[in-house]
Amino acid sequence: MERIHYAGDSLLTGTEIARALLEYANALAKNEQSATVYIPVRHADGSIGRANFLIGPASQLVAESESSPFDEVVDPELVEWLTRQSDKLRPARPVSDDGEPDEHLNQVDEL
Numbered sequence: 128m129e130r131i132h133y134a135g136d137s138l139l140t141g142t143e144i145a146r147a148l149l150e151y152a153n154a155l156a157k158n159e160q161s162a163t164v165y166i167p168v169r170h171a172d173g174s175i176g177r178a179n180f181l182i183g184p185a186s187q188l189v190a191e192s193e194s195s196p197f198d199e200v201v202d203p204e205l206v207e208w209l210t211r212q213s214d215k216l217r218p219a220r221p222v223s224d225d226g227e228p229d230e231h232l233n234q235v236d237e238l
């Protein structure tokens with residue numbers, strides 16, 4: 128599990144969720160954009176709730192691992208969605224015929 132520290136508070140969520148959220152926040156910040164994201168969180172009594180995060184250029188998120196007597200919070204669909212959103216915000220990278228990134232395709236020929 129990961130504890131996300133944000134705006135003077137902290138919330139416990141799944142490791143994959145926290146990592147995907149931070150990646151999305153990073154991608155948004157690099158593009159000077161923001162978004163609101165709901166994620167599942169584990170309350171102190173073990174119940175599951177939801178938290179609403181506003182993330183973007185001014186977000187200051189910190190996630191740290193934490194042990195818990197409760198099961199890991201998982202939401203594969205959310206992690207996949209966050210990953211897709213992050214990928215959409217990254218600059219396109221040309222790919223060679225073998226499917227690997229081809230760095231020289233980004234180079235502009237000098238006149």
